[in-house]
Amino acid sequence: xxPDSDILASYQSGTDDSSLPEPPGVSDxxxxxxxxxxxxxxxxxxxxxxxxxxxxxxLRPRRLIVVDASPDQDTELLMRNWDRKRELAHLVLYFxxxxxxxxxxxxxxxxxxxxxxxxVAFFDDDCVLAPECLAEMEKVYRRTKDYVVGVGAYxxxxxxxxDRLWRTRQFLRIxxxxxPGSYQRSGMxxxxxFMPPTTEVxxxxxxxxxxxxWKTSALREIGFYEEFAGYAQGEDLDFCLRIRRKGKLxxxxxxxxxxxxxxxGRPDNFQLGYMAxxxxxxxxxxxxxxxxxxxxALFAYAWSVDTLMLARNFLFPRRIIPTLLQVGxxxxxxxxLLTGHRVL
Numbered sequence: 001x002x003p004d005s006d007i008l009a010s011y012q013s014g015t016d017d018s019s020l021p022e023p024p025g026v027s028d029x030x031x032x033x034x035x036x037x038x039x040x041x042x043x044x045x046x047x048x049x050x051x052x053x054x055x056x057x058x059l060r061p062r063r064l065i066v067v068d069a070s071p072d073q074d075t076e077l078l079m080r081n082w083d084r085k086r087e088l089a090h091l092v093l094y095f096x097x098x099x100x101x102x103x104x105x106x107x108x109x110x111x112x113x114x115x116x117x118x119x120v121a122f123f124d125d126d127c128v129l130a131p132e133c134l135a136e137m138e139k140v141y142r143r144t145k146d147y148v149v150g151v152g153a154y155x156x157x158x159x160x161x162x163d164r165l166w167r168t169r170q171f172l173r174i175x176x177x178x179x180p181g182s183y184q185r186s187g188m189x190x191x192x193x194f195m196p197p198t199t200e201v202x203x204x205x206x207x208x209x210x211x212x213x214w215k216t217s218a219l220r221e222i223g224f225y226e227e228f229a230g231y232a233q234g235e236d237l238d239f240c241l242r243i244r245r246k247g248k249l250x251x252x253x254x255x256x257x258x259x260x261x262x263x264x265g266r267p268d269n270f271q272l273g274y275m276a277x278x279x280x281x282x283x284x285x286x287x288x289x290x291x292x293x294x295x296x297a298l299f300a301y302a303w304s305v306d307t308l309m310l311a312r313n314f315l316f317p318r319r320i321i322p323t324l325l326q327v328g329x330x331x332x333x334x335x336x337l338l339t340g341h342r343v344l
Contacts (some may be wrong), residue, residue, distance in 0.1 A: 006099035009076055013085040013092035023113040030118040030216055034138050035063040036089065037111035039104055040125040044074035046260070047125045053257075054123075055087045059135035062117050064089035067107040068096045105224035105235050112223075115216050124210035128258040130156070136255035137213045140201055149218050149247030150240065152207035153255035158193045166194075168309070174302040181205060181251060185295050186302035187284040189237055198253035207249050209236030210259050218246040225286075233275035234283050241287025269322040273329025277303055281337055303330070 036054065040047050047066070054064065068075045079094040093114055101110050108122060119141060121134060137151045162170075162178045169175050175184045180195035181204025192208055222243045228235035240249060267275075284291065284299055307330050313319035335341075 006097055006101045007095060008098055009073075009094075009096040011076075011080055011092075011094040024116045028116070031062070031116060033062040033117040033119065034059065034134060034213070035065065035115040035117045035120045035216075036061040036134070037065045037067065037108065037115070037120060037122050038125055039067045039069075039107035039111065039122070040075055041069045042072065042074075043125045044070075044078050047075055048078055049260075050123060050125055050127055050129070051082070051088060053127075053129040053131075054089075054134075055084060056131050057129065057134045058132055059138060060087075061089040061121075061134065063091045063093065063115065065093045065111045065114050066095070067101075067111045068094065069098065069102040069107055070096065071098075103226070105226050105228050108224045109226065112216070112220055118216055119213055120216050120219060121211070121213040122209070123257075124259070126260050127210050128260060129153075129211075130256040133211070133255045133257050136252050137211075140250060140252045140255075141213070141215075144201075144248075144250075147247055148250055149215050149243055150207050150249040151213045151255070152192075152204075152249070152251045153211040153257050154195075154197065154251060154253050155193070155208065155210075155259050156197075156256050157258070159196050160193045162194055165309070165312075166190075169302075169306070172305055174305060181207075183237070183241060183288075184302075185288060185298055187280045187288075187295075187299045188302055188306075192251060195251075200253045202251045202253065204249055204251055205244065206237050206240035207251065208259075211255075211257050212236070214243070215247070218243055222246070227282075228279060233272065234279040238279075238283045238287055241283065245289075269325035270329040270332075273326035274333045275329075276326070277330045277333035278336060281333075 038047065038050065066079055076094065076096050082088070085092045097107065097110065101107065112120065119138060121137060123129065133153055137153060140151045141148060166178060170178055174186055175188055175190065178190060178194060180190055181192045181202070182190045183205035184190070189206055192204065195202065222239065224235065225238050228238060281299060284295065288295060307327060310323050310327060313323040
């Protein structure tokens, strides 16, 4: 049961009724098609830019569901005053939420309730989609049928070959290889940015959360881990490692978008350091198959060495304070894991 007090406002396109529409029943059949869910927080400008790119998609979504956790009304007014809703989707649903529904993973789980299609895509509010992005992602599903459960898109201009830092990590056995989109037993994930631009479909262990499409039935069964709420480092990695037991995860090279990072709403360096250890340990514990004490020891080794390697930032005066805060956060997380206590 969703507390009414946690839904501050709702809107359904095509009606004058602002009351909360009923979600599809759990047993209702899903129709073939694509829904889009956008979760946002105090980014009305970025959301406008994303929606402009949704308007020009060659594939029009059946539903667009915007779940807004902003304390202000800027995004709500943006959605209510959007005069081209039919170009966004056949049906547009907007919700402004708070309380138990606030936080990325909680907003996503809330948005899923109103999806009535067999496929659902999530896009971060600071993305801009190429016109064929949504269609290319769906095309991979329709071609691969049952063995693919998740499809990601390729970030334009993101290619960066492994640098000296990553090669050092490989040399020190922190990671076994440098395969893009892989997850290592040490609890460290390899970025997709290592992969040059391609039009091929490439399998990986995880997908970038800023643009991803899932089978709705599997998504509802697995769900996003709500303990990783707010801006929670690794929430997409955690979800991917759990849902990939239902099928393969692939990146559709022909589906392109830009990720124009908006720094608002992001945590400070101490929190980032804390999550780098605490969240990653929980992710390894929950998502790594056939995990043993050797994997736990490898995690401790890898992240201890990685923390020591942060000393490289002391060569740059502007990075000293942020680095010290990150190290402090990592030490705090380590202490909490050892004592079974958590504050942040």
